[in-house]
Amino acid sequence: MRISPARIWRERGTRYRLEASRCRKCGRVYYPPKTVCPACGSRDMERIRLPERGRLLTWAVEYTVPEGFRRYAPIILGLVEFDNGARVLAPIADARPEELRRGMVVEAVLRRVYEDGNEGVIVYGVKFVPVEE
Amino acid sequence: MRKVFVVGVGMTRIGRHFDKDLKSLFAEAALRAIDDARGASPQALVVGNMLSSSLYQQDNLGALLADYIGLRGVGALKVEAACGSGGFAVAMGYTLVAAGLYDVVLVGGVEKMSDYPTPTVSAALAQAADAEYEVVYGASFPALNALAMRLYMESYGASREEMAAWPVRMHEYAYQNPYAQLRFRITLDDVLKAPVVADPITLLDSAPIGDGAAALVLASEDVARKLSDAPVEIAGVGLGSDSVDVSTRFDILDPLSVRKAAEQAYRRAGVEPKDIEIAEVHDAFTITGLLSLEGLGLAPRGEAAKLVAEGAFAKGDRPEVNLSGGLKARGHPVGATGVYQVAEIALQMRGEFPGVKASSPEVGLAQTTGGVLASTSVIILRR
Numbered sequence: 343m344r345i346s347p348a349r350i351w352r353e354r355g356t357r358y359r360l361e362a363s364r365c366r367k368c369g370r371v372y373y374p375p376k377t378v379c380p381a382c383g384s385r386d387m388e389r390i391r392l393p394e395r396g397r398l399l400t401w402a403v404e405y406t407v408p409e410g411f412r413r414y415a416p417i418i419l420g421l422v423e424f425d426n427g428a429r430v431l432a433p434i435a436d437a438r439p440e441e442l443r444r445g446m447v448v449e450a451v452l453r454r455v456y457e458d459g460n461e462g463v464i465v466y467g468v469k470f471v472p473v474e475e
Numbered sequence: 476m477r478k479v480f481v482v483g484v485g486m487t488r489i490g491r492h493f494d495k496d497l498k499s500l501f502a503e504a505a506l507r508a509i510d511d512a513r514g515a516s517p518q519a520l521v522v523g524n525m526l527s528s529s530l531y532q533q534d535n536l537g538a539l540l541a542d543y544i545g546l547r548g549v550g551a552l553k554v555e556a557a558c559g560s561g562g563f564a565v566a567m568g569y570t571l572v573a574a575g576l577y578d579v580v581l582v583g584g585v586e587k588m589s590d591y592p593t594p595t596v597s598a599a600l601a602q603a604a605d606a607e608y609e610v611v612y613g614a615s616f617p618a619l620n621a622l623a624m625r626l627y628m629e630s631y632g633a634s635r636e637e638m639a640a641w642p643v644r645m646h647e648y649a650y651q652n653p654y655a656q657l658r659f660r661i662t663l664d665d666v667l668k669a670p671v672v673a674d675p676i677t678l679l680d681s682a683p684i685g686d687g688a689a690a691l692v693l694a695s696e697d698v699a700r701k702l703s704d705a706p707v708e709i710a711g712v713g714l715g716s717d718s719v720d721v722s723t724r725f726d727i728l729d730p731l732s733v734r735k736a737a738e739q740a741y742r743r744a745g746v747e748p749k750d751i752e753i754a755e756v757h758d759a760f761t762i763t764g765l766l767s768l769e770g771l772g773l774a775p776r777g778e779a780a781k782l783v784a785e786g787a788f789a790k791g792d793r794p795e796v797n798l799s800g801g802l803k804a805r806g807h808p809v810g811a812t813g814v815y816q817v818a819e820i821a822l823q824m825r826g827e828f829p830g831v832k833a834s835s836p837e838v839g840l841a842q843t844t845g846g847v848l849a850s851t852s853v854i855i856l857r858r
Contacts, residue, residue: 353607372723374608380718381725400629400727402621403674404613408598411613419618419673421722429722431622433612439674444629455612467611 350465357467360392360450362428371428392430394450395473396422399429403439410456422448422470435469447473479572480699480706481856483512483692484818489656489806491589492686497531498543500688501585505544508581508690512702515692517581519571520551523564524585524810525845527553529599531587540583557603557845558759560584561689561813562852565841566712568693569854578695579702584811585688596684600809603846605720617681617760618673619721619847624762625675626727633780635675639666640784641761642679642803648790649800652830654815656685656806680761680803687808689815707821710838711744711855713737719849728777732844732851733770740840741772744855748772751794752836753823755816757844757851758801767842768796771853790831794840798823798831813843817854824858 355361356374363375367384373392378385401420411417420434420442434442435453448470456465485507492500501522509515520541527533537551554564561584568582588596600616601609609619627633643663649655661679669677692702699706715735718724725731741747748771756771758764765779773794774782782788788796799805799819802812820839822828837858844851 349607356608374605374720374723376723380723400622400626402618402625402676403671404615404618404621405670405674406593406597406615406617406672407613408601408610408615409594410598412594414613417613417618419612419614419622421622421727431609431612431614431720431722465611 347463350463358452360430360468361389362392363387364390371426373428373430392428393424395447396424396430398442398444398446398448399423400444401434401442420448420470432467433469434471436471441472447475449473476573477575478696479569479709480694480696481691481709481817481821482694482699482703482706483508483515484690484821485511486654486689486815486818487687488654489685489687489808493589495686497527497533497585497587498540500587500686501540501583502544504688504690505581505583508692512692515579515694515702517546517549517579517692518577519549519580520546521564521568521571521580521582522551522553522585523561523583523814524553525555525557525560526586526588526599526809529602530591530596556850558807558809559813559843559845559850559852560810561815562841562843562854563714563813563850565691565813565817565854566714566852569709569712572693572695578698580693581690582693582814583688583690584814586808586810587686588684588808589686593684608720608722615673617676620760620762621673621676622721623727623766623847624760627762627765628675630728631777631780635667636663637780637784638761639663641758641764642666644789645758645797645801645803648798648831649804652800652805655800655804656683657800657804676760682759682802682807685806685808687806687811687815689811689818691814691817705825707824708857709854710857711740711742713739713743713853715851717849719846721847728766730766730770730848732848733767733842736851736853737771740853740855744857746838746855750838751840753798753820753833753839754794754796755799755819755841756796757842758797758803759807763844763848764801766848767844771840771842791834795833798833813841813852816841816843817856820856824856
């Protein structure tokens, strides 16, 4: 994908600090954040930070990757669920596919997700790694 | 609202048409549809297409295609709803006639996908997902659907073998459809041993990449009688949406957009799921087809995989589903698919479908979706 520094910078709160939106009326939490609560319609939304630990709900092991991601293949893409009900989609790092199981505890870490060539911008983002329980 | 009828249909075979560009592919289907409608003169053109901008460097598709097929001067536009573009184009064309703006409207769908290597096409298709929170991580479209497939299998105890029954059946039907892209039979074992695209999705769980175009001539009731001996009524249309991001879904296994679109379409047509005799549903991946059957109310939640493995929804059952071979094997030229579906059901109702024939259906349903079940249209047809 095409990289724009402004676009990366604009998402810094959500992308690097896992900021989600929480509905003050019904309590649901959304990541990525929403301006209006999709469940109850309230506009009274606050920004909160998600916990750093969650549980793996489901995952995919991606072998055929889009253009530009060849060198990262295979990518393990995980859907991580937190105690407050929010979920985050992010790559799972430092793990082999056969180790993964539903409900395992994973922790957020900051990693590089994409490089725009040797002289281009490096995009960092959150990935999740398994935690010893 | 006026009644609207399908009075002409045209399709191209889906495949890798290296000898045809986007315009000539579209023209082939559009002119067939016009000929089928006794040389009707469309007063507007609606085109379903997803990738012309990202993959073919072409915008302004409506005017471009109208001019190419001799409709210079008529109003023309493109409708985009990712892989569901075709169904939304039919809905738009229906609305133009139903509202009384025009008496005769041409609805086409066209997609040209085979000019570029798979990673390039995969990147373009991924634009149906959330750019900031999914695509940035290299998420492909199969991978996002694989998240749902694993969850489905684990939550309902559906086995890999049960899930594989769907593509096997789709290939059996496509084998007999002269318009289909993948005209060969496969076995359960082929599905299980196929190359893995995004585990648990294999190559044989996935619709192929192909070029194709389909077109319909829609007309108001008084005009329809003059253009066709066997007009097929568009009896109800419903549209729905869900979050594009998979992460904030209320329930990943509840296809909200399908449910919403289906409720409206059934109500407007005055029918219920049990009245549907033939259906074409959106099976871009095995899991998408199964969740669609559940969202449409044709299968109870969590039971579609088991029912399909037991033989439900096959030729002779009610409803008969995807006799074309579905997206899986008829093919999925993304923005054209929804138009193919309606054309196929109209041909089945006329008794002229050239592949596996339905048992003279009176009420049919076509459902397409864009993204991971994020933008859905449901169209009910009645003979």
